[in-house]
Amino acid sequence: MSSEILVTSTGLHALSYFIPVIFLSLVGFIILAMGTRNTGKSIMSWITFFTLAVGGVLTYLLTPIGTSIFGGTLVFNSFGLYFALIMIISSMFICYPALKGLTAKSEIFYATLLFVTVGMILAAFSYNLITLFISFEAVSIGTYVLASFGKSRRNLEGTVKYFFTGTIATAFILLGSSFFYLGTGTFNLSILATSIATPEISLALIFLIVGFGFKLAIFPMHQWAIDTYDGAENSVSAFLSAGSKVLAYVVILKVFLLGFSSDFKDVYYLFVILSILTMTYGNISALSQNNLKRLLAYSSVAQAGYLILVLAVVSSTGNITSGVASLAIASGMFYSLVYIFMKGGSFIALNSVNHESVELADVSGLAKKSPALAVSFAILLLALAGIPLTGGFFAKYLLFLSLIEGGLWWLAVIAILNSAISVFYYFRVIMYMFGRNPVGDQEFDLTRSVKVPVYASATITVVLSLMILWFPAVINIASGLFG
Amino acid sequence: MLILLIFLLTVIFSASSFAINGKRRTFAIASSAIVLILTIAYSLLRFSGTYVSGFQSSASYNLVPSIGIMFSLGVSGFSDVLLLLSAIVILISLLITEKNKFGNSLYSYILIAETGLYGILISRDFLFFYIFWEVVLIPVYFIIAQYGGKNKDSISLKFFVYTHIGSVFLLLSIFTIYTFHYEATKVFTFEISQLMVNKYISQIPIFWRYLAFFGFLLAFLVKMPSFPVHSWLPDTYDASPYPGTIILAGGLSLMGGYGLFGILMPIYSLLGSGILTILIYLGIISLLYFSLAAMMQQNLKRMMAYASAGAMGFVTLSFGAGLIETGYQATLELAGGMFQIVAHGLIMALVFASIYLIRQNTGHEAIHSLGGIFREAPMLSSFLLAGLLASLGLPGLAGFIGEFSILVGVFGAIGWLIIAVVFSMIITASYHIWAAQRSLYGPYNENLGQIHDVTGEQFAVLMGTLIVIFILGIAPNLIYGMLVSYVGGII
Numbered sequence: 013m014s015s016e017i018l019v020t021s022t023g024l025h026a027l028s029y030f031i032p033v034i035f036l037s038l039v040g041f042i043i044l045a046m047g048t049r050n051t052g053k054s055i056m057s058w059i060t061f062f063t064l065a066v067g068g069v070l071t072y073l074l075t076p077i078g079t080s081i082f083g084g085t086l087v088f089n090s091f092g093l094y095f096a097l098i099m100i101i102s103s104m105f106i107c108y109p110a111l112k113g114l115t116a117k118s119e120i121f122y123a124t125l126l127f128v129t130v131g132m133i134l135a136a137f138s139y140n141l142i143t144l145f146i147s148f149e150a151v152s153i154g155t156y157v158l159a160s161f162g163k164s165r166r167n168l169e170g171t172v173k174y175f176f177t178g179t180i181a182t183a184f185i186l187l188g189s190s191f192f193y194l195g196t197g198t199f200n201l202s203i204l205a206t207s208i209a210t211p212e213i214s215l216a217l218i219f220l221i222v223g224f225g226f227k228l229a230i231f232p233m234h235q236w237a238i239d240t241y242d243g244a245e246n247s248v249s250a251f252l253s254a255g256s257k258v259l260a261y262v263v264i265l266k267v268f269l270l271g272f273s274s275d276f277k278d279v280y281y282l283f284v285i286l287s288i289l290t291m292t293y294g295n296i297s298a299l300s301q302n303n304l305k306r307l308l309a310y311s312s313v314a315q316a317g318y319l320i321l322v323l324a325v326v327s328s329t330g331n332i333t334s335g336v337a338s339l340a341i342a343s344g345m346f347y348s349l350v351y352i353f354m355k356g357g358s359f360i361a362l363n364s365v366n367h368e369s370v371e372l373a374d375v376s377g378l379a380k381k382s383p384a385l386a387v388s389f390a391i392l393l394l395a396l397a398g399i400p401l402t403g404g405f406f407a408k409y410l411l412f413l414s415l416i417e418g419g420l421w422w423l424a425v426i427a428i429l430n431s432a433i434s435v436f437y438y439f440r441v442i443m444y445m446f447g448r449n450p451v452g453d454q455e456f457d458l459t460r461s462v463k464v465p466v467y468a469s470a471t472i473t474v475v476l477s478l479m480i481l482w483f484p485a486v487i488n489i490a491s492g493l494f495g
Numbered sequence: 496m497l498i499l500l501i502f503l504l505t506v507i508f509s510a511s512s513f514a515i516n517g518k519r520r521t522f523a524i525a526s527s528a529i530v531l532i533l534t535i536a537y538s539l540l541r542f543s544g545t546y547v548s549g550f551q552s553s554a555s556y557n558l559v560p561s562i563g564i565m566f567s568l569g570v571s572g573f574s575d576v577l578l579l580l581s582a583i584v585i586l587i588s589l590l591i592t593e594k595n596k597f598g599n600s601l602y603s604y605i606l607i608a609e610t611g612l613y614g615i616l617i618s619r620d621f622l623f624f625y626i627f628w629e630v631v632l633i634p635v636y637f638i639i640a641q642y643g644g645k646n647k648d649s650i651s652l653k654f655f656v657y658t659h660i661g662s663v664f665l666l667l668s669i670f671t672i673y674t675f676h677y678e679a680t681k682v683f684t685f686e687i688s689q690l691m692v693n694k695y696i697s698q699i700p701i702f703w704r705y706l707a708f709f710g711f712l713l714a715f716l717v718k719m720p721s722f723p724v725h726s727w728l729p730d731t732y733d734a735s736p737y738p739g740t741i742i743l744a745g746g747l748s749l750m751g752g753y754g755l756f757g758i759l760m761p762i763y764s765l766l767g768s769g770i771l772t773i774l775i776y777l778g779i780i781s782l783l784y785f786s787l788a789a790m791m792q793q794n795l796k797r798m799m800a801y802a803s804a805g806a807m808g809f810v811t812l813s814f815g816a817g818l819i820e821t822g823y824q825a826t827l828e829l830a831g832g833m834f835q836i837v838a839h840g841l842i843m844a845l846v847f848a849s850i851y852l853i854r855q856n857t858g859h860e861a862i863h864s865l866g867g868i869f870r871e872a873p874m875l876s877s878f879l880l881a882g883l884l885a886s887l888g889l890p891g892l893a894g895f896i897g898e899f900s901i902l903v904g905v906f907g908a909i910g911w912l913i914i915a916v917v918f919s920m921i922i923t924a925s926y927h928i929w930a931a932q933r934s935l936y937g938p939y940n941e942n943l944g945q946i947h948d949v950t951g952e953q954f955a956v957l958m959g960t961l962i963v964i965f966i967l968g969i970a971p972n973l974i975y976g977m978l979v980s981y982v983g984g985i986i
Contacts, residue, residue, distance in 0.1 A: 060768055328941065379641075383600075399632055400625070405626070405629075412667075412670060416667075417677075428666065429660075432660045436652065439652050440652065442640070443648050443652060447639055452721070453922070480564060481558055481559055484559060484562070
């Protein structure tokens with residue numbers, strides 16, 4: 013059991029563990045101050061980028077692996093570190109492409125981005141419902157601000173929807189946490205030895221699934237995501253569907269696999285049903301979309317369905333430290349990493365279209381105007397569809413492998429068929445880019461801030477398929493969510 | 496090791512072709528010629544005379560031992576023959592393109608397809624086998640989607656989704672036997688030679704075993720294509736540009752055949768007579784159905800698309816029948832079936848290349864729009880005629896050998912059903928001749944105007960292909976011996 017290796021640390025000394033977080037917040041305030049002096053937005057974007065890079069390095073170097081502070085509310089371990097780094101990368105990822113959509117008050121955008129990242133890092137290390145809630149809320153409020161960046165009223169409609177559903181989700185999380193406390197007598201998330209399945213626990217399970225499910229956009233709680241991704245700036249959609257989603261995912265992993273380890277049977281049934289519904293609904297709705305951004309939004313709903321398959325596998329084994337469970341969690345971790353680049357990159361590729369509300373026809377002929385951009389976008393879509401030679405293939409492959417290892421053959425068949433269906437709509441996009449001529453006098457925006465991030469994410473997506481070589485290390489990190 | 500170098504060379508060629516802008520066609524032709532020459536040299540070194548059975552150049556590189564990920568390679572007599580076939584088919588498909596007709600990407604796609612085919616044929620572990628299996632699809636999809644004819648959008652999508660669904664079932668089967676292998680031995684491995692063995696496959700519970708067989712067969716039969724899962728074929732062949740059609744006919748159907756004979760054959764005794772009988776019937780139905788469908792076609796390209804599928808019906812038939820029978824007849828049929836894959840690939844390359852040149856020179860490929868073009872383009876017409884004759888199985892050309900040895904052996908397994916096979920062969924012969932008669936001979940269709948015959952380079956390509964077909968027809972033992980040794984090592 014990993015809890016034995018934890019070193020408990022108290023007092024002021026613990027503050028030194030927060031140097032990366034303090035550093036990021038400080039720069040956030042500095043950027044806000046720079047806004048009053050009319051600093052150029054590209055300078056701010058670079059400062060944010062390098063701050064996040066330095067913050068990532070600091071997090072990597074200064075995180076005291078195996079330390080637990082504040083009575084177990086924060087646990088620093090490799091699992092949390094892995095996700096903290098992933099989320100820092102996802103924030104870095106949108107610094108540069110966001111420049112395109114920023115017209116005014118860019119300091120607020122970049123400062124908020126830094127504050128959101130702080131919340132994400134804290135959430136990655138939290139093993140307590142209260143700290144999780146606080147850091148999660150810090151991220152949510154920040155993303156409400158990010159989502160409202162832009163000018164048109166359409167954007168605001170999506171944001172308002174996001175805000176209201178987000179607030180309702182918050183209420184659900186709070187209620188769920190209270191019931192959780194009633195049932196277990198603690199807010200801490202740790203593996204419970206005894207099996208307790210009281211009504212309070214079941215209520216907590218339902219409320220928490222609804223609350224956190226909103227953020228991950230799983231099936232019945234997904235509708236806001238479609239409108240918000242559609243309405244927001246492309247780079248913000250990229251962030252919402254990549255970084256913010258991975259955050260919701262890691263929180264869900266912790267809450268349901270640790271907090272409800274006494275009640276795995278219910279967790280299993282819930283997540284099997286939710287994952288099947290989410291995958292199938294997302295894929296089938298994406299099939300008929302002609303709006304490219306909504307298509308990607310539905311696809312990210314479907315991807316959330318694949319991600320929560322991990323919970324089904326782990327809860328079906330009943331033992332979070334078993335080999336199959338570790339494989340499943342590790343495959344989820346790997347998926348999250350690849351997912352950031354393939355999904356974020358796809359949304360950012362839409363920056364090449366000059367107007368809002370990107371239709372499928374708007375990318376037609378992209379291959380003729382900029383072959384490299386079209387090929388990179390195609391690579392990202394192929395990765396989303398799980399075609400070999402991309403990281404997306406190995407991500408899906410490991411996920412399905414863990415399903416079969418866990419004995420959930422039928423679920424694997426459903427997931428594989430779903431992934432075959434998804435090929436249809438990803439390839440429709442590719443077809444428009446390569447097979448059609450540009451519509452009218454359509455001009456693409458092929459400036460560097462559009463192209464470079466897409467090239468980078470396509471390259472990284474391909475290179476990540478080599479990460480399979482380090483996969484055993486990821487399995488070690490996954491061990492029982494306590495790394 | 497030589498084969499690994501050749502494979503890496505194909506990877507380098509296909510990747511670096513994207514960087515060449517001016518003379519990508521020349522580069523592609525040169526690189527695929529180098530690959531072909533090296534493959535021939537490799538075959539002479541490893542497979543001339545000394546080959547008994549089993550695998551040459553076996554090697555294995557552990558990548559992630561803890562979950563059994565490795566890159567294993569090995570070349571059997573059968574896969575070596577198919578390596579040669581794919582190198583030739585790729586070279587032909589490159590050579591028949593005219594300069595400046597297609598965009599540069601086409602040449603890169605074709606080279607990637609070659610890399611994928613080589614990868615499939617040399618991989619001896621299921622992970623990389625699957626990866627390359629999928630890799631081949633992507634360039635072919637792009638060839639159709641970018642350079643295809645009418646309705647290329649929906650047809651290329653249909654092609655991809657159809658074959659991709661086959662592939663995901665292949666993946667499921669691979670996972671199934673991988674997991675059961677782990678449960679039985681506590682060893683993670685994807686190595687084909689360890690997974691596909693009777694001793695261990697027979698321990699898999701019957702439901703999962705048949706599920707795995709179903710996945711394998713579905714993936715392979717879709718590629719062949721065989722009767723119930725063929726509906727992607729006519730449209731795809733038709734909409735694809737000719738270089739793509741040649742790769743579809745020579746390369747993709749090769750994958751199906753390789754799957755049957757290269758992957759499934761070692762565990763043939765577990766397939767049971769039930770599955771094998773189903774395969775026999777599928778083969779016979781394919782033969783009949785596709786030859787009848789071909790007869791109804793008005794368009795040479797579509798007709799030959801059905802003819803190609805019909806010829807692959809022989810392969811399915813020989814696989815089923817050969818594994819039911821024993822002894823001499825079994826060897827004859829199985830080797831015949833594998834020979835048929837090779838012959839079919841070469842002949843279809845010749846036929847589609849000739850039809851392509853006719854289409855280029857006259858602007859037509861529908862039979863009734865042509866007519867009497869022998870008068871104006873005697874050489875081109877003769878090449879098409881030779882291809883058609885080879886395709887219908889004329890003795891002396893490669894198509895005869897495979898069909899003959901299958902027909903000789905198959906009686907023991909299917910009895911008087913052989914009449915259906917012979918009947919389909921008669922139909923095949925008649926529509927081939929009929930098509931040649933209507934399009935090549937008779938009074939010249941003056942609407943076509945002045946048309947020119949093959950140029951020097953085109954002549955060399957077609958003649959070279961024809962010579963290979965002819966040599967294999969009169970000296971089949973060049974590869975037949977290798978195939979027989981390969982079969983001998985398994986049954």
